[in-house]
Amino acid sequence: MSSESVIGSSTHIRGNVSGAGSLEIYGRVEGDVTMTGSVVVGEGAIVQGNIRAEQLSVAGTVAGDLTADGALQLEPGARVVGDLVGESIGIAEGALVRGFVRTSGESPLKKPAAAAAPAARPAAAPLARPAAAPLARPVVAPVARPVAAAPPPRPVAVVPAPRPVVVAPPAVEEPEEDFVEEVIAPAPKPVAAKPAEPVRRAAPPPPVAPALKKPLKAKKKTSRDK
Amino acid sequence: MATVIGEELTIEGELTSDEEISVLGTVRGSLSSSDAVQILQGAVIEADVSGASLSVAGQVIGNVTAQDRVDLQAGGRLVGDVRSARLTIADGASFKGNVDMDV
Numbered sequence: 001m002s003s004e005s006v007i008g009s010s011t012h013i014r015g016n017v018s019g020a021g022s023l024e025i026y027g028r029v030e031g032d033v034t035m036t037g038s039v040v041v042g043e044g045a046i047v048q049g050n051i052r053a054e055q056l057s058v059a060g061t062v063a064g065d066l067t068a069d070g071a072l073q074l075e076p077g078a079r080v081v082g083d084l085v086g087e088s089i090g091i092a093e094g095a096l097v098r099g100f101v102r103t104s105g106e107s108p109l110k111k112p113a114a115a116a117a118p119a120a121r122p123a124a125a126p127l128a129r130p131a132a133a134p135l136a137r138p139v140v141a142p143v144a145r146p147v148a149a150a151p152p153p154r155p156v157a158v159v160p161a162p163r164p165v166v167v168a169p170p171a172v173e174e175p176e177e178d179f180v181e182e183v184i185a186p187a188p189k190p191v192a193a194k195p196a197e198p199v200r201r202a203a204p205p206p207p208v209a210p211a212l213k214k215p216l217k218a219k220k221k222t223s224r225d226k
Numbered sequence: 227m228a229t230v231i232g233e234e235l236t237i238e239g240e241l242t243s244d245e246e247i248s249v250l251g252t253v254r255g256s257l258s259s260s261d262a263v264q265i266l267q268g269a270v271i272e273a274d275v276s277g278a279s280l281s282v283a284g285q286v287i288g289n290v291t292a293q294d295r296v297d298l299q300a301g302g303r304l305v306g307d308v309r310s311a312r313l314t315i316a317d318g319a320s321f322k323g324n325v326d327m328d329v
Contacts, residue, residue: 005232008245015239015255021232031239 003037009044016049023053025060032064043077056086058095065099233268247277249284263292267301280310282319289323 003021007013011027018034025033026042031049033039038055041047045060056068059075065082066072072086076094083100091097228246231237235251243259249269256273257263263277269284276291282302290296292310300318307324315321 003232003234004230005235005251006228006230008229008243010245011229011241011243011247013237013239013241015237015241017235017237019232019235019251021234023232023235027229027243 007045041078043075050082069104231269265302274306 005019005021005023007017007023007025007027007029009026012030013028014030016031016034017023017029018032020036022038022040023033023035024040024042025045025047028046029049033047033049033051033053035053037053039051039053039057041051041056041058041060041062043059047060047062048064050064050067051062052067054068055070056066057073057075058066058078058080060077061079063081066080066084066086068086068089070086071088071090072084073090074080074084074092074095074097076092078092078095078097080096081098083102084097085102085104087104089101089103091101228248229243231241231247231249231251231253233250237251237253237255239255241247241253241255241257244261245259246261246264247257247259248264248266249257249271250266252270252272254272256275257271258274258276260278262279263275263281265271265275265280265282265284265286267283271284271286272288274288274290275286278292279294279296280290280292281297281299282290282304283299285303287305289306290304290308290310294310295312295314296308296310298304298313298315298319298321300316302316302319304319304321305323307326308321309326311327313325313327
């Protein structure tokens, strides 16, 4: 009994609960529950907060993340809005879950994150690569860049990016020059032309508004003065 | 269903209940019940405590209020004011604080 704790059905805790041993919750907890032993969230219990335990069984309602170092079991009637992480996870029929479910161990989250990082690098890399490309990467680089990497850098680095690309083709073999010219050459021109026009168009408008207001007063004044 | 705060459990915050509470562990914040509250040996309460009746065999630092009675048992330690119609202090208990029986 000493290490067994019970939060009864008419008990309401607003704050964090932590400790060792087993804990059964039949009441309401607004706060995080952290136990090194087992936690049972009984039927009718409401927990608004994260629960972490060695063994975790839920038959009540939890709004928060559930983390179990061992088994995590959702019983029929359980309602969970939050992420589930456990070495082994059981969800019984009749349990309601809204959240991310993951069995721990080798985290699958790290792999997509590692895959996403290289995807971001090529966007920045082409700025530096074109100078080195003719020496070592004539074949692979031109093919890969126009497809995935080339578009992003152009609008960002307007002037520097196109130039190294244009310099690169002469060093590349002839058939590849055709591909490079066909794919890359047309792209920079419209891009360079489009920003130039809006800039010219964008520049006049500001003077137009004040020009209408001031000249009216100014013309009247000047006409009277003259 | 009674509430039991085990000896290895720590609650930091506000605990309210309408049922009997037995505390063997640690509570910091406040502890109140409309039923009996038992602070058992080994418990550490750093909170204001209120209940219908209250027995203290552990350690309480905080003000104590009971509708019915407060029993400070042998080995119990209470530092704080007591507000209750009835109060018993057993031999071997330690107590520091004011008593108000004029409820």
